[in-house]
Amino acid sequence: MKLSHRLACIDQLITHSYQDIWDCCCDHGMLGAHLVQRKAAERVHFVDCVPKITQQLEIKLAKHLPYSANSNTSSWQVYCMDSAEVSLKDTAKQLVIIAGVGGELCISILKKLFAQNVGKRFELILCPVHHQYELREFLRQQKLGLVSEHLVLENKRYYEVLHFSTEVSQTISLTGSQMWQTNNPEHQQYLEKTIAHYQRISVSHAHPALLAYQTLLNEW
Template identity: 40%
Template structure:
């Protein structure tokens, strides 16, 4: 299974062996399976709230002989059917939480819940790699409020849609900007197109909350003001 450009960009951010990787909101589990295949972590945990999806995924993983789960304690992978907001982050040297393919507002709520439900000393060794569908501005503001700092960010143009891949942790002081200051390259026609799309989108939102969206538009325009 070839990963989409978006999922491949996330996969590429995992360059060192990890203790635990969580493929949250995993659905089909393509990303986690690619990581499992290249033994990117000692333990790979797939999480989604839809039972039928998780039953299918568990059956698929079990049928792959070399990945066969022998006993829970030593298993390389685990499938959890539950709310991602309730995952229990264990103490470990290196851990990655991946959340992709859900709206930015839901994604922020999930991170807020994970933060509230887990010990800060456990969260300190976690890298969060996030790729929301829309609402990245609100997500970024919320991540910053939680005290997360930026590791990396990039724009991915995949199948005629723009995505942002945002890598954050509690272990860095690099401030997360509202508009992703580090990810833009305005010599790229694609990036210029993404900026125009965002500004057009937020212009359409002005009738909902003029004051707030005027500020958002101004922030995106400032990216190219010299």
Template identity: 45%
Template sequence: MRLSKRLATIDSFVEPGYQAIWDCCCDHGLLGMQLVAREVANTVHFVDIVPALMDELTAKLARYSPIQGVAHWQVHCMDVAAIELNFQQRNLVIIAGVGGELLLRFINHILAAQQQFANTHRNEALAELEFIICPVHHTYKVREGLLEQGMKLINEAIISENNRFYEVIHISKQATRSLTLTGSSMWHRGQPRHYQYQQKLLTH
């Protein structure tokens, strides 16, 4: 399966070792299927709110699943804000292809659920919760919202695809690098398109 530049970059950010990966707004499930094939998590969850897409994806996954053994995937036709994570497991939530305002709503719902779990299970340790996001617009406002939530940076990249710029941002509260409003490690000198995008951000 051939991934777009954006999805390939997200895939490159994902290292093995997660109990659960949530491919949210997964559309046709290309990224999640790649993650299943790479066996980077115990379970890859595909989440989208469009029933027809989820039915098609379920049939496709069933065809490619091993004949023996447990399938390492689940399909959920639901709002991303309503997903239920086991916060004692290491989770990675991937959200791509949606606008900044909606993306922040999803993240805020998930973090609120994590906080509620922490408040009611004070003697139980929380596992690390990570996000990889790629908003289609309003990235500056997304970064503002992430900073308000205390997010730190794991990795970031700029992608130029179909004459548009996208940012892929990997974050968690347990990371040690500071997240900035205009990015830090994603800029590469000698890349004219990076300079073009940087000027656009600075005139925001």
């Protein structure tokens, strides 16, 4: 099945092989299955906390991506668990993907994930729904660095696709530094919608994001 625009964007960011890719909050596993098929990692781990989803996913994967008869290990594994409880390896080249969940939930997951994996090196690809400013702020506090960022329009909704690493020094911009195309009307519309959102929630006092995004717009 063809990947959606945002999943295709995530897929295109994975340009070299990893030992482990963790597809967290994987839902029906479309992205992870595609990564297994193109051998993007030695093993792709599918993680979701909904038993019905993981049970159906395991059946589907076993049917379409069966274990290799020539190997004692499979190229994929399914876990029914909280994504925050993922335990990363100490030395492996690893990528954690979290897409399609709210920014606040993403922060909650990552707080526990970081605490569980102190000192471990890994990359993150995130595609949050809302609260991107707050998520960027949190990740900057965790001393992660920016690899790349992209803005994707899918079904009349905008998504920021964000790639970070524990081993990159590029500072994370709270409003975005790479993804904006100032001559693109869709990008300007997204920025204006974001400003309107923070104007609505700035009732008693202005949200810090409001001034930041207004400043960005004035620079265009």
